[in-house]
Protein backbone atom coordinates (compact mmCIF):
# COMPACT_ATOMS: atom_id res chain seq x y z
CA UNK A 508 0.00 0.00 0.00
CA UNK A 509 2.83 2.38 -0.87
CA UNK A 510 1.76 5.91 -1.80
CA UNK A 511 3.60 7.29 -4.82
CA UNK A 512 4.72 10.88 -4.48
CA UNK A 513 6.19 12.94 -7.33
CA UNK A 514 8.31 15.88 -6.16
CA UNK A 515 8.55 18.63 -8.78
CA UNK A 516 10.30 21.82 -7.62
CA UNK A 517 9.96 23.70 -10.91
CA UNK A 518 11.30 27.24 -11.27
CA UNK A 519 12.24 30.33 -9.27
CA UNK A 520 11.98 29.69 -5.51
CA UNK A 521 10.06 26.46 -6.27
CA UNK A 522 13.11 24.16 -5.95
CA UNK A 523 14.39 26.08 -2.89
CA UNK A 524 11.20 25.67 -0.83
CA UNK A 525 10.51 22.18 -2.15
CA UNK A 526 13.96 21.00 -0.97
CA UNK A 527 12.83 21.78 2.59
CA UNK A 528 9.45 20.04 2.29
CA UNK A 529 11.31 17.08 0.73
CA UNK A 530 13.38 16.87 3.95
CA UNK A 531 10.12 16.84 5.91
CA UNK A 532 8.69 14.04 3.73
CA UNK A 533 11.90 12.02 4.22
CA UNK A 534 11.59 12.55 7.98
CA UNK A 535 8.02 11.20 8.05
CA UNK A 536 9.04 8.19 5.95
CA UNK A 537 12.10 7.41 8.12
CA UNK A 538 10.89 8.33 11.61
CA UNK A 539 7.14 7.70 11.46
CA UNK A 540 6.99 4.93 8.85
CA UNK A 541 4.76 6.89 6.46
CA UNK A 542 4.38 4.43 3.53
CA UNK A 543 5.55 6.38 0.50
CA UNK A 544 8.00 6.27 -2.36
CA UNK A 545 9.38 9.57 -3.63
CA UNK A 546 10.32 10.30 -7.22
CA UNK A 547 11.89 13.66 -7.97
CA UNK A 548 11.51 15.20 -11.43
CA UNK A 549 12.39 18.45 -13.18
CA UNK A 550 10.08 21.00 -14.72
CA UNK A 551 10.64 24.26 -16.58
CA UNK A 552 13.56 26.01 -18.22
CA UNK A 553 16.30 23.55 -17.18
CA UNK A 554 14.71 20.45 -18.74
CA UNK A 555 13.61 22.59 -21.70
CA UNK A 556 17.24 23.44 -22.48
CA UNK A 557 18.19 19.75 -22.24
CA UNK A 558 15.19 18.14 -23.98
CA UNK A 559 13.16 20.86 -25.73
CA UNK A 560 10.27 20.28 -23.33
CA UNK A 561 9.33 22.04 -20.09
CA UNK A 562 7.56 18.83 -19.12
CA UNK A 563 9.88 16.04 -20.31
CA UNK A 564 8.70 12.42 -20.64
CA UNK A 565 10.25 11.37 -17.36
CA UNK A 566 8.44 14.12 -15.44
CA UNK A 567 5.12 13.47 -17.18
CA UNK A 568 5.46 9.78 -16.29
CA UNK A 569 6.32 10.54 -12.64
CA UNK A 570 3.29 12.82 -12.36
CA UNK A 571 0.98 10.41 -14.20
CA UNK A 572 1.79 7.49 -11.92
CA UNK A 573 1.78 9.55 -8.69
CA UNK A 574 -1.01 9.49 -6.11
CA UNK A 575 0.24 12.84 -4.86
CA UNK A 576 2.31 15.52 -6.58
CA UNK A 577 4.29 18.00 -4.50
CA UNK A 578 4.65 21.03 -6.75
CA UNK A 579 6.95 24.03 -6.22
CA UNK A 580 6.26 26.85 -8.66
CA UNK A 581 6.58 27.87 -12.27
CA UNK A 582 6.96 31.22 -13.99
CA UNK A 583 9.10 34.33 -13.84
CA UNK A 584 11.82 35.52 -16.26
CA UNK A 585 12.50 31.88 -17.24
CA UNK A 586 9.18 32.04 -19.08
CA UNK A 587 10.59 34.36 -21.73
CA UNK A 588 13.38 31.92 -22.62
CA UNK A 589 10.92 29.25 -23.73
CA UNK A 590 8.73 29.72 -26.84
CA UNK A 591 5.03 30.13 -25.99
CA UNK A 592 4.06 26.89 -27.74
CA UNK A 593 6.56 24.81 -25.72
CA UNK A 594 5.33 26.50 -22.52
CA UNK A 595 1.73 25.77 -23.34
CA UNK A 596 2.45 22.12 -24.16
CA UNK A 597 3.38 21.42 -20.55
CA UNK A 598 1.57 24.16 -18.62
CA UNK A 599 0.37 23.84 -15.03
CA UNK A 600 -3.14 24.83 -16.16
CA UNK A 601 -3.00 21.96 -18.67
CA UNK A 602 -1.91 19.55 -15.93
CA UNK A 603 -4.74 20.67 -13.63
CA UNK A 604 -7.25 19.98 -16.37
CA UNK A 605 -5.53 16.73 -17.51
CA UNK A 606 -5.94 15.33 -13.99
CA UNK A 607 -9.35 17.05 -13.58
CA UNK A 608 -8.25 18.66 -10.28
CA UNK A 609 -11.57 20.38 -9.67
CA UNK A 610 -11.51 20.91 -5.90
CA UNK A 611 -8.95 23.47 -4.75
CA UNK A 612 -8.62 23.52 -0.95
CA UNK A 613 -7.02 26.51 0.75
CA UNK A 614 -6.87 26.36 4.53
CA UNK A 615 -6.85 29.67 6.37
CA UNK A 616 -5.27 29.42 9.78
CA UNK A 617 -4.23 32.33 11.94
CA UNK A 618 -0.84 31.83 13.46
CA UNK A 619 -0.81 33.00 17.10
CA UNK A 620 2.93 33.70 16.89
CA UNK A 621 2.37 36.12 14.01
CA UNK A 622 -0.74 37.85 15.34
CA UNK A 623 1.16 40.95 16.40
CA UNK A 624 2.35 41.70 12.86
CA UNK A 625 -0.77 40.51 10.98
CA UNK A 626 -2.90 43.13 9.22
CA UNK A 627 -6.05 42.11 11.09
CA UNK A 628 -6.57 42.64 14.82
CA UNK A 629 -5.45 39.86 17.17
CA UNK A 630 -8.96 39.50 18.65
CA UNK A 631 -10.39 38.97 15.14
CA UNK A 632 -7.72 36.39 14.28
CA UNK A 633 -7.76 34.39 17.48
CA UNK A 634 -8.80 30.80 16.68
CA UNK A 635 -9.42 31.32 12.95
CA UNK A 636 -9.35 27.93 11.22
CA UNK A 637 -11.31 27.40 8.03
CA UNK A 638 -10.92 26.00 4.52
CA UNK A 639 -12.06 27.59 1.28
CA UNK A 640 -12.89 25.08 -1.46
CA UNK A 641 -12.74 26.76 -4.85
CA UNK A 642 -14.06 24.99 -7.96
CA UNK A 643 -11.04 25.00 -10.27
CA UNK A 644 -11.96 23.58 -13.67
CA UNK A 645 -15.13 25.43 -14.76
CA UNK A 646 -17.05 28.69 -14.29
CA UNK A 647 -16.38 31.97 -16.06
CA UNK A 648 -12.65 31.24 -16.55
CA UNK A 649 -13.53 28.38 -18.92
CA UNK A 650 -17.05 29.15 -20.20
CA UNK A 651 -17.83 29.55 -23.91
CA UNK A 652 -18.60 31.73 -25.75
CA UNK A 653 -15.87 34.17 -24.85
CA UNK A 654 -14.07 36.80 -26.84
CA UNK A 655 -13.52 40.40 -27.82
CA UNK A 656 -15.57 41.83 -30.69
CA UNK A 657 -15.94 45.16 -32.43
CA UNK A 658 -19.47 46.56 -32.53
CA UNK A 659 -20.99 48.35 -35.57
CA UNK A 660 -20.44 51.72 -33.85
CA UNK A 661 -16.71 50.96 -33.47
CA UNK A 662 -16.77 50.21 -29.75
CA UNK A 663 -15.09 47.05 -28.54
CA UNK A 664 -16.98 44.57 -26.35
CA UNK A 665 -15.36 41.88 -24.19
CA UNK A 666 -17.53 38.98 -23.04
CA UNK A 667 -17.26 35.80 -20.98
CA UNK A 668 -19.73 33.15 -19.91
CA UNK A 669 -20.33 32.09 -16.34
CA UNK A 670 -21.60 28.49 -16.31
CA UNK A 671 -22.01 25.51 -14.01
CA UNK A 672 -23.65 22.15 -14.63
CA UNK A 673 -25.37 19.97 -12.05
CA UNK A 674 -22.47 17.50 -11.99
CA UNK A 675 -19.81 20.19 -11.65
CA UNK A 676 -21.65 21.73 -8.70
CA UNK A 677 -22.44 18.46 -6.99
CA UNK A 678 -18.93 17.05 -7.08
CA UNK A 679 -17.32 20.10 -5.53
CA UNK A 680 -20.13 20.45 -2.97
CA UNK A 681 -19.61 16.77 -2.08
CA UNK A 682 -15.93 17.50 -1.38
CA UNK A 683 -17.01 20.29 0.95
CA UNK A 684 -19.56 18.20 2.88
CA UNK A 685 -17.10 15.31 3.23
CA UNK A 686 -14.37 17.62 4.49
CA UNK A 687 -16.77 19.26 6.95
CA UNK A 688 -17.54 15.85 8.45
CA UNK A 689 -13.86 15.51 9.37
CA UNK A 690 -13.84 19.02 10.91
CA UNK A 691 -16.53 21.01 12.75
CA UNK A 692 -19.41 19.88 10.53
CA UNK A 693 -20.29 23.24 8.93
CA UNK A 694 -20.46 24.24 5.27
CA UNK A 695 -21.11 27.75 4.00
CA UNK A 696 -21.90 27.90 0.27
CA UNK A 697 -21.17 31.23 -1.40
CA UNK A 698 -22.96 32.46 -4.54
CA UNK A 699 -24.80 35.45 -6.02
CA UNK A 700 -28.19 33.80 -6.42
CA UNK A 701 -30.04 37.11 -6.18
CA UNK A 702 -28.59 38.12 -9.58
CA UNK A 703 -27.00 35.18 -11.46
CA UNK A 704 -28.80 32.16 -12.99
CA UNK A 705 -25.61 30.11 -12.52
CA UNK A 706 -25.87 30.82 -8.82
CA UNK A 707 -29.57 29.86 -8.72
CA UNK A 708 -28.64 26.41 -10.05
CA UNK A 709 -25.61 26.31 -7.74
CA UNK A 710 -27.70 26.98 -4.65
CA UNK A 711 -30.50 24.55 -5.61
CA UNK A 712 -28.03 21.73 -6.29
CA UNK A 713 -26.12 22.31 -3.03
CA UNK A 714 -29.41 22.26 -1.11
CA UNK A 715 -30.56 19.06 -2.86
CA UNK A 716 -27.30 17.22 -2.24
CA UNK A 717 -27.37 18.32 1.40
CA UNK A 718 -30.94 17.07 1.85
CA UNK A 719 -30.24 13.73 0.13
CA UNK A 720 -26.87 12.78 1.61
CA UNK A 721 -25.43 15.24 4.11
CA UNK A 722 -28.24 16.41 6.39
CA UNK A 723 -25.95 15.80 9.40
CA UNK A 724 -23.78 18.74 8.21
CA UNK A 725 -24.90 22.30 8.98
CA UNK A 726 -25.41 24.20 5.70
CA UNK A 727 -25.63 27.99 5.34
CA UNK A 728 -25.53 30.30 2.31
CA UNK A 729 -24.03 33.73 1.78
CA UNK A 730 -23.98 36.12 -1.15
CA UNK A 731 -20.41 36.67 -2.24
CA UNK A 732 -20.32 40.38 -1.36
CA UNK A 733 -21.48 39.65 2.17
CA UNK A 734 -19.01 36.73 2.40
CA UNK A 735 -16.12 39.10 1.61
CA UNK A 736 -17.20 41.34 4.46
CA UNK A 737 -17.74 38.46 6.92
CA UNK A 738 -14.24 37.06 6.23
CA UNK A 739 -12.75 40.33 7.44
CA UNK A 740 -15.31 41.00 10.20
CA UNK A 741 -15.63 37.61 11.90
CA UNK A 742 -13.59 34.86 10.17
CA UNK A 743 -13.98 32.49 13.14
CA UNK A 744 -17.59 31.74 12.07
CA UNK A 745 -16.40 29.62 9.11
CA UNK A 746 -15.42 25.94 8.97
CA UNK A 747 -15.66 24.96 5.28
CA UNK A 748 -16.61 27.50 2.60
CA UNK A 749 -17.41 26.24 -0.92
CA UNK A 750 -17.73 28.43 -3.99
CA UNK A 751 -17.18 28.72 -7.73
CA UNK A 752 -13.97 29.53 -9.57
CA UNK A 753 -13.94 33.34 -9.74
CA UNK A 754 -15.51 33.93 -6.31
CA UNK A 755 -13.04 31.48 -4.75
CA UNK A 756 -10.10 33.13 -6.47
CA UNK A 757 -10.93 36.50 -4.97
CA UNK A 758 -12.17 35.37 -1.54
CA UNK A 759 -9.13 33.15 -0.91
CA UNK A 760 -6.69 36.02 -1.54
CA UNK A 761 -8.77 38.16 0.79
CA UNK A 762 -8.79 35.45 3.47
CA UNK A 763 -5.05 34.89 3.00
CA UNK A 764 -4.36 38.07 4.94
CA UNK A 765 -5.46 36.28 8.10
CA UNK A 766 -2.38 34.02 7.86
CA UNK A 767 0.35 36.62 7.80
CA UNK A 768 2.26 36.07 4.53
CA UNK A 769 1.71 34.61 1.09
CA UNK A 770 4.77 32.44 1.82
CA UNK A 771 2.90 30.59 4.61
CA UNK A 772 -0.14 29.35 2.67
CA UNK A 773 -0.54 25.74 1.49
CA UNK A 774 -3.07 24.31 -0.95
CA UNK A 775 -4.36 21.02 -2.30
CA UNK A 776 -6.09 20.41 -5.64
CA UNK A 777 -8.07 17.18 -5.73
CA UNK A 778 -9.39 15.16 -8.66
CA UNK A 779 -12.28 12.70 -8.91
CA UNK A 780 -12.47 9.65 -6.64
CA UNK A 781 -11.68 6.50 -8.68
CA UNK A 782 -13.26 3.08 -8.24
CA UNK A 783 -10.66 2.14 -5.64
CA UNK A 784 -11.55 5.19 -3.56
CA UNK A 785 -8.32 7.01 -4.44
CA UNK A 786 -8.11 10.54 -5.76
CA UNK A 787 -5.23 12.21 -7.51
CA UNK A 788 -3.94 15.28 -5.69
CA UNK A 789 -1.53 18.11 -6.33
CA UNK A 790 -0.14 19.91 -3.29
CA UNK A 791 1.57 23.26 -3.64
CA UNK A 792 2.19 26.50 -1.81
CA UNK A 793 -0.20 29.26 -2.92
CA UNK A 794 2.68 31.56 -3.92
CA UNK A 795 4.43 31.64 -7.30
CA UNK A 796 8.08 31.61 -8.37
CA UNK A 797 8.90 34.93 -6.63
CA UNK A 798 11.52 36.08 -9.16
CA UNK A 799 12.42 39.07 -6.96
CA UNK A 800 13.96 36.79 -4.31
CA UNK A 801 14.76 33.61 -6.30
CA UNK A 802 18.27 32.16 -6.00
CA UNK A 803 19.05 33.91 -2.72
CA UNK A 804 17.99 31.18 -0.30
CA UNK A 805 15.70 33.48 1.69
CA UNK A 806 12.21 32.30 0.63
CA UNK A 807 9.80 31.13 3.31
CA UNK A 808 9.38 27.33 2.94
CA UNK A 809 6.38 27.08 5.31
CA UNK A 810 3.71 27.20 2.56
CA UNK A 811 5.36 24.20 0.93
CA UNK A 812 5.94 22.42 4.27
CA UNK A 813 2.30 22.96 5.30
CA UNK A 814 1.29 21.52 1.91
CA UNK A 815 3.03 18.32 3.07
CA UNK A 816 0.77 18.38 6.15
CA UNK A 817 -2.23 18.49 3.80
CA UNK A 818 -0.77 15.53 1.89
CA UNK A 819 -0.34 13.56 5.12
CA UNK A 820 -3.96 14.25 6.03
CA UNK A 821 -5.70 13.89 2.67
CA UNK A 822 -3.68 11.38 0.61
CA UNK A 823 -1.80 9.35 3.23
CA UNK A 824 -4.72 9.45 5.66
CA UNK A 825 -2.38 10.16 8.60
CA UNK A 826 -4.10 12.93 10.60
CA UNK A 827 -1.81 12.48 13.62
CA UNK A 828 1.25 13.08 11.47
CA UNK A 829 -0.41 16.11 9.86
CA UNK A 830 -1.18 17.53 13.31
CA UNK A 831 2.39 16.84 14.41
CA UNK A 832 3.81 18.75 11.45
CA UNK A 833 1.44 21.70 11.87
CA UNK A 834 2.34 21.83 15.55
CA UNK A 835 6.06 21.78 14.70
CA UNK A 836 5.55 24.80 12.42
CA UNK A 837 3.76 26.68 15.22
CA UNK A 838 6.48 25.69 17.70
CA UNK A 839 9.20 26.96 15.37
CA UNK A 840 7.32 30.26 14.93
CA UNK A 841 6.65 30.58 18.66
CA UNK A 842 10.36 30.15 19.35
CA UNK A 843 10.99 33.16 17.08
CA UNK A 844 11.97 31.48 13.80
CA UNK A 845 11.32 34.02 11.02
CA UNK A 846 12.23 34.25 7.35
CA UNK A 847 12.56 37.75 5.91
CA UNK A 848 8.92 38.00 4.78
CA UNK A 849 7.57 37.58 8.34
CA UNK A 850 10.41 39.09 10.40
CA UNK A 851 9.91 42.39 12.17
CA UNK A 852 12.48 45.10 11.52
CA UNK A 853 15.72 44.58 13.39
CA UNK A 854 15.11 40.91 14.28
CA UNK A 855 17.08 37.87 13.10
CA UNK A 856 16.13 36.51 9.67
CA UNK A 857 16.52 32.82 8.91
CA UNK A 858 17.42 31.42 5.51
CA UNK A 859 15.13 28.93 3.74
CA UNK A 860 17.33 26.04 4.93
CA UNK A 861 17.46 27.35 8.52
CA UNK A 862 13.65 27.55 8.62
CA UNK A 863 13.60 23.92 7.43
CA UNK A 864 16.03 23.09 10.26
CA UNK A 865 13.78 24.88 12.78
CA UNK A 866 10.71 22.87 11.75
CA UNK A 867 12.61 19.57 11.74
CA UNK A 868 14.11 20.18 15.16
CA UNK A 869 10.68 21.19 16.54
Ligand code: NAI
Nearest residue numbers: 580581582583769770794795796797798799800806807848
Ligand atom coordinates in the same frame (compact mmCIF):
# COMPACT_ATOMS: atom_id res chain seq x y z
P1 NAI B 1 4.60 35.41 -6.29
O1 NAI B 1 3.75 34.65 -5.35
O2 NAI B 1 5.67 34.67 -6.99
O3 NAI B 1 5.28 36.63 -5.50
C1 NAI B 1 4.51 37.71 -4.93
C2 NAI B 1 5.33 38.39 -3.82
O4 NAI B 1 5.36 37.54 -2.67
C3 NAI B 1 6.79 38.64 -4.20
O5 NAI B 1 7.21 39.85 -3.63
C4 NAI B 1 7.51 37.47 -3.56
O6 NAI B 1 8.86 37.76 -3.24
C5 NAI B 1 6.68 37.20 -2.32
N1 NAI B 1 6.71 35.77 -1.98
C6 NAI B 1 6.06 34.77 -2.63
N2 NAI B 1 6.36 33.59 -2.09
C7 NAI B 1 7.20 33.85 -1.06
C8 NAI B 1 7.88 33.02 -0.11
N3 NAI B 1 7.73 31.69 -0.11
N4 NAI B 1 8.69 33.62 0.80
C9 NAI B 1 8.84 34.94 0.81
N5 NAI B 1 8.24 35.78 -0.06
C10 NAI B 1 7.44 35.23 -0.99
O7 NAI B 1 3.61 36.09 -7.34
P2 NAI B 1 3.95 36.92 -8.67
O8 NAI B 1 5.14 37.77 -8.47
O9 NAI B 1 2.66 37.52 -9.03
O10 NAI B 1 4.29 35.81 -9.77
C11 NAI B 1 5.60 35.40 -10.14
C12 NAI B 1 5.50 34.27 -11.15
O11 NAI B 1 4.95 33.12 -10.51
C13 NAI B 1 4.59 34.59 -12.32
O12 NAI B 1 5.21 34.13 -13.51
C14 NAI B 1 3.33 33.80 -12.02
O13 NAI B 1 2.64 33.43 -13.18
C15 NAI B 1 3.88 32.60 -11.32
N6 NAI B 1 2.92 31.91 -10.43
C16 NAI B 1 2.98 30.53 -10.40
C17 NAI B 1 2.15 29.81 -9.57
C18 NAI B 1 2.25 28.33 -9.57
O14 NAI B 1 3.24 27.74 -10.04
N7 NAI B 1 1.26 27.64 -9.03
C19 NAI B 1 1.19 30.49 -8.70
C20 NAI B 1 1.24 31.93 -8.74
C21 NAI B 1 2.08 32.60 -9.60
Ligand code: MG
Nearest residue numbers: 755756757760
Ligand atom coordinates in the same frame (compact mmCIF):
# COMPACT_ATOMS: atom_id res chain seq x y z
MG1 MG C 1 -5.53 34.26 -7.61
